[in-house]
Amino acid sequence: MSGIITTExxxxxxxxxxxTAFCPGCGDGQILGALIRAIEQLNIPKNEIVTVSGxxxxxxxxxxxxxxxxLHTTHGRPIAFATxxxxxxxxxxxxxxxxxxxxxxxxxxHLLHAxxxxxxLTVIMVNNAVYAMTGxxxxxTTPHEAKTSTTPYGxxxxxxxxxxxxxxxxxxxxxxxxxxxxxRLIESIKKAMNKKGFSFIxxxxxxxxxxxxxxxxxxxxxxxYFRDNFRENADGMFRIGEFVDVExxxxxxxxxxxxxxxxx
Amino acid sequence: xxxxxKYFVEGDVAAAYGAxxxxxxxxxxxxxxxxxxxxxxxxxxxxxxxxxxxxMEDEIASISAIIGASWAGIKSMTATSGPGFSLMxxxxxxxxxxxxxxVIIDVQRAGPAIGQATRPAQGDVMQSxxxxxxxxxxxxxxxxxxxxxxxxxxxxxxxxxRFRVPVILLSDAEVGHMMERLNVPEKVxxxxxxxxxxxxxxxxxxxxxxxxxxxFGDGLELIxxxxxxxxxxxxxxxxxxxxxxxxxxxxxxxxxNRNLIEDWEEIxxxxxxxxxxxxxxxxxxxxxxxMKLRExxxxxxxxRPRVLWPAPEKRLYELSERVKKVFLTEMSLRGYxxxxxxxxxKSVIHIPKVNGKVHSVKEVLSSIExxx
Numbered sequence: 001m002s003g004i005i006t007t008e009x010x011x012x013x014x015x016x017x018x019x020t021a022f023c024p025g026c027g028d029g030q031i032l033g034a035l036i037r038a039i040e041q042l043n044i045p046k047n048e049i050v051t052v053s054g055x056x057x058x059x060x061x062x063x064x065x066x067x068x069x070x071l072h073t074t075h076g077r078p079i080a081f082a083t084x085x086x087x088x089x090x091x092x093x094x095x096x097x098x099x100x101x102x103x104x105x106x107x108x109x110h111l112l113h114a115x116x117x118x119x120x121l122t123v124i125m126v127n128n129a130v131y132a133m134t135g136x137x138x139x140x141t142t143p144h145e146a147k148t149s150t151t152p153y154g155x156x157x158x159x160x161x162x163x164x165x166x167x168x169x170x171x172x173x174x175x176x177x178x179x180x181x182x183x184r185l186i187e188s189i190k191k192a193m194n195k196k197g198f199s200f201i202x203x204x205x206x207x208x209x210x211x212x213x214x215x216x217x218x219x220x221x222x223x224x225y226f227r228d229n230f231r232e233n234a235d236g237m238f239r240i241g242e243f244v245d246v247e248x249x250x251x252x253x254x255x256x257x258x259x260x261x262x263x264x
Numbered sequence: 265x266x267x268x269x270k271y272f273v274e275g276d277v278a279a280a281y282g283a284x285x286x287x288x289x290x291x292x293x294x295x296x297x298x299x300x301x302x303x304x305x306x307x308x309x310x311x312x313x314x315x316x317x318x319x320m321e322d323e324i325a326s327i328s329a330i331i332g333a334s335w336a337g338i339k340s341m342t343a344t345s346g347p348g349f350s351l352m353x354x355x356x357x358x359x360x361x362x363x364x365x366x367v368i369i370d371v372q373r374a375g376p377a378i379g380q381a382t383r384p385a386q387g388d389v390m391q392s393x394x395x396x397x398x399x400x401x402x403x404x405x406x407x408x409x410x411x412x413x414x415x416x417x418x419x420x421x422x423x424x425x426r427f428r429v430p431v432i433l434l435s436d437a438e439v440g441h442m443m444e445r446l447n448v449p450e451k452v453x454x455x456x457x458x459x460x461x462x463x464x465x466x467x468x469x470x471x472x473x474x475x476x477x478x479x480f481g482d483g484l485e486l487i488x489x490x491x492x493x494x495x496x497x498x499x500x501x502x503x504x505x506x507x508x509x510x511x512x513x514x515x516x517x518x519x520x521n522r523n524l525i526e527d528w529e530e531i532x533x534x535x536x537x538x539x540x541x542x543x544x545x546x547x548x549x550x551x552x553x554x555m556k557l558r559e560x561x562x563x564x565x566x567x568r569p570r571v572l573w574p575a576p577e578k579r580l581y582e583l584s585e586r587v588k589k590v591f592l593t594e595m596s597l598r599g600y601x602x603x604x605x606x607x608x609x610k611s612v613i614h615i616p617k618v619n620g621k622v623h624s625v626k627e628v629l630s631s632i633e634x635x636x
Contacts, residue, residue, distance in 0.1 A: 016498075045483075046483065046485070047481060047482065047483030048481065050336075050480045050481065052332070063487060063489055063499070064487045064489070064497070064498045064499055067485050068485060069480045069481070069484070069485060069486045069488075070486070070487055070488065070489075071332065071335060071480075071488045072487075072488065072489035072490065072491065072499070073328065073331075073358065073490065074328070074354055074355055074358050074490060077324060077325070077328045077355070080320065080321075080324065080325035080326075080328035080329055080332075081328045081329065081331060081332035082332060083292075083318070083320075083325070083328075083329045083332065084290065084292060084328065084329030084330055084331065084332025084333035084334075084336070084340070085332040085333065085335065085336045085480060086332075087290060087292075087316045087318055087329070087333060088290050088316070088332070088333035088334075088336035088337065088338040088340070089336040089337070089338075089480065089481055091481070092336070092480065092481050109321050109322065109325075110321065110325055110328075112321075113320075113321040113325070252316075255316050255318075258311055259311045259314055259315075259316075261311075262311035262312055263311070263312065263314070
């Protein structure tokens with residue numbers, strides 16, 4: 001009972017309108033739900049948050065649904081835009097919502113350098129293993145031999161383990177979950193948002209429209225697949241959980257220190 | 265700190281001084297010849313003024329970051345040259361579409377492609393206006409001295425803030441790298457953007473067609489998108505009228521205010537049968553040639569746009585009624601030619617130079633002499 005009342009309150013407080021434009025069964029709605037629950041549970045005033053997104057289905061998670069400042073940018077660049085927002089006003093909690101094509105395909109360089117500089121952004125990367133908005137083309141995250149609309153005979157290339165790359169690049173916090181693990185995801189977003197440095201959460205998500213068609217699975221079957229295959233003690237892409245959780249100097253803090261030093 | 269007084273600096277450094285005096289407090293950039301001196305000067309100056317400097321991973325990231333910073337309420341700038349300017353084009357269109365005030369300095373070098381990194385050219389004139397896809401307008405300024413690198417840098421910020429557009433300070437390697445005296449005044453005139461206090465205000469505009477701008481973190485719950493959007497910012501890519509009205513306003517806010525933006529230097533044109541048109545570094549030998557020809561009694565005038573786009577069309581059309589021949593001097597085979605030939609369809613003698621060197625006075629003189 002109280003759960004229902006809480007849900008309606010959150011919807012009113014955080015969302016401009018429903019329903020969303022996402023396909024039936026898409027994981028993006030679940031991730032939007034997780035994001036606003038995390039913000040609500042942290043009790044952060046909405047005017048202290050800015051959301052930034054790029055291009056792709058994931059970009060529509062914050063924009064225009066959230067009743068929070070949102071910057072919907074060009075393909076691959078949300079982390080670079082967010083870097084400017086954060087540097088200009090470090091008091092803001094800057095959340096980037098991006099996809100695998102956006103963050104790793106066209107925008108991989110920005111992801112690497114944001115992790116390296118440890119700028120205090122929270123990046124939530126939805127990984128559905130395809131370019132969904134443009135029609136289910138192969139992505140840097142598509143498994144080997146998988147059929148997509150641009151790999152009709154199977155993917156000749158191999159997929160990137162993004163979380164491990166971001167961990168190696170120097171992020172303060174890295175975690176991977178799936179849309180089956182929503183409560184874990186909410187806790188993880190809360191932790192990431194409280195992290196001083198660069199935090200990155202990869203969410204393995206279902207695309208029932210393209211992924212599902214090619215795999216011949218519906219969204220429920222895909223979620224069950226996530227439940228049965230993704231484990232904290234699994235290897236490679238099937239490993240979920242926290243990969244990195246450390247404290248280290250954050251870029252905008254260092255910039256403030258530098259200003260103090262130069263001025264004195 | 266930059267106090268008032270006389271300096272002997274290169275153009276790139278003067279532009280950085282101007283930016284600081286105009287209130288620029290965020291710079292994101294990537295090293296490139298011949299613009300690196302601006303980036304280095306900003307790295308040194310900004311922290312002294314409490315501003316932030318970031319060297320980014322590339323030019324795309326640089327322009328992205330300054331757009332983000334501008335929405336957080338900070339005057340922001342980047343500086344680059346041809347190859348980097350090409351990489352920035354997509355987000356110049358994004359800044360135009362989202363009406364974000366930013367300043368981009370392009371210190372032109374000879375192209376295409378890598379070209380001559382250390383040599384001046386003026387081949388980016390059309391790119392500076394039409395480089396991004398789709399219909400949009402922006403403002404482009406052209407300095408021809410170290411002093412103007414300073415003055416027009418200040419002016420670039422004022423125009424960006426006033427009209428909510430990306431403004432391009434289109435310099436070249438000659439002006440960027442030359443050393444001259446710079447006078448820094450006691451105070452410069454600074455314009456600030458119209459700031460919206462409520463969300464409602466961001467959705468409306470007056471006669472100037474420019475809505476007040478919100479700022480991230482003020483609780484306005486702004487929706488900023490590069491997609492076609494309604495006045496309140498919400499994406500609407502299906503409704504024909506939304507696209508039509510948005511694009512027309514983006515063009516018209518410059519078009520209808522062009523008398524407030526156009527700026528040029530004009531000498532002895534009242535009785536002129538001939539006119540030299542030039543800008544940037546090539547305007548200096550052109551002015552030398554003009555002075556020599558006037559001394560000899562030739563009825564020739566000198567016209568130098570300080571703002572290239574929007575072009576000073578009204579004034580040039582007036583002059584086209586009496587001027588018999590126009591000599592356009594520039595370091596490009598294309599440059600400003602289409603614009604000038606549009607206004608003077610049959611009377612333009614083009615005097616381009618594209619070997620990475622600025623014209624000499626003698627070269628300009630001899631090119632004019634054979635044509636009259």
